[in-house]
Amino acid sequence: METIHALLHPQAYRFIDQSSLGPTFSALQSFAMDDALSISVGEGLSPTAARLWVHHDTVVLGIPDARLPYISDGIDFLKSEGYQVIVRNSGGLGVVLDDGVLNLSLIFPDSKEVNIHEGYDAMVAFIRSLLSDLTNEIEAYEITRSYCPGTYDLSIHGKKFAGISQRRVKSGSAVQIYLDVSGSGAQRAFLLKRFYEIGKRAEKTRFKYPDIDPTVMASLNELLATDLTVEDVRDRILRKLYDLSGKVVTTPLEGEEIEWFNKRFEQMIQRNEKALDRLK
Structure with a gap:
């Protein structure tokens, strides 16, 4: 726990x-x-970073999703439902993002003393603390029939509202979580259930894709009978950062960071074009 404490108290x-x-x-x-922030934090040019992000009607696929036997049909279905589709560079499988889903990245300096589990554990501790006045029943274990199932799924009474992934770049580590704040978790899950049904059909595959049960997913508002907004949770996060460190700075990307961002953005565009071109 000492390392986790140190990670959350820069x-x-x-x-x-x-x-x-x-x-x-x-x-x-x-x-x-x-990626740019991970390089900057890892090189000691930036303090530990917390970035909030929201994307409207976007399905972010994992690399294994792009290997579905009928992936182009699956993507056509998502687009027909009004969603943009991209393939991400961190681990995991497909997730649904919309204006009721708040994403948080905590970007820590990497070191030999910090293993990959401690980054995940730090994020779990952060979210539990963030919502401690609303619930003390957040559990972290794999919800196997959710979309993008993983060891660090966050749930209440067996219903998942958040998933965590991690990407290490050079000497920095970005721990990313999506939080279903409002809207219907089951509706989002049903979208991806149909995607996998269309993209896999009855084919046997080496990779085990999730057999999604929409009833195991819910938003925080559904679970806690609250009327939280993304803005409410944003404000909570900012207050929590002040509580944990006593100092918060809001500098945008500058200097070399802008160059790193531009380079990584170009790489992401090219990687997606290649991944999606193969599916045509």
């Missing part, structure tokens, strides 16, 4: 809020942003 947090940039803000930009 001398300062750098807070970057991209939660209200609107529908034109691409998820490709988000992943490039976290």
Whole structure:
């Protein structure tokens, strides 16, 4: 626990809020942003960073999803439902993002003393603390029939409202969580259930894709009988960062960071074009 305590109590947090940039803000930009910040934090040019981001009607697929036997049909279905589709560069499988889903990246300096589990554990501790006045029943274990199931799924009474992934770049580590704040968790899950049904059909595959049960997913508002908004949770996060470090700075990307972002963004665009071109 000491390492987790140290991770969440830096001398300062750098807070970057991209939660209200609107529908034109691409998820490709988000992943490039976290890569740039990971390099900067890892090299000691930036303090530990916390970045908030929202993307409208976007399905972010994992690399294994792109290997579904009928992936092009699956993507056509998502697009027909009004969703943009990208393939991300961190682990995991498909997730649904919309204006009721708040994403948080905590970007820590990597070191030999900090293993990958401690980054995940730090995020779990952060969210439990963030919502401690509303619930003390948040559990972290795999909800196997959710979308993008993983060891660090966050749930209340067996219903998942958040999933965590992690990406390490050079000497920095971006721990990313999506929080279903409002709306219907089951509706989001049903969208991906249909995607996998269309993309896999009855084919046998080496990779085990999730058999999604929409009833195991819910938003925080559904679970807690609250009327939280993304903005409410944003404000909670900012207050929590002040509580944990006593100092929050809001500097945008500058200097070399902009170059790193541009390079990573270009790489993300090219990688997606290649991944999606193969499916045509």
